[in-house]
Amino acid sequence: MTTQSAWQKSSFCSEGDNCVYVSAAPGTLVRVADRADPAHLVLATTQAAWADFLRVIKQSG
Template structure:
């Protein structure tokens, strides 16, 4: 497995659980949770964008 340049949101504080994201050489994205960095998910940019849009809609509906 190649080494990824993992990034986390600037909204995350030290010690907080967060999702890290990295770009893979093939153009897809890699996601992992800081609590379990050994489990890595792959996603396309379109797929991740659709997921985030859905989450935003759910948040607005729940407000």
């Protein structure tokens, strides 16, 4: 049985559904969607690749 965490809304979003949501459980892929609904999944990647992505984004900001 696979455990999935709940979707988390980006802290940079305002009100409404036009936001980025992320979901990841330990040992699973990181899932990114434009709504808190797996049917709107736009990206699935490894946790290592997600961590690298976040590191680069934080360094460039």
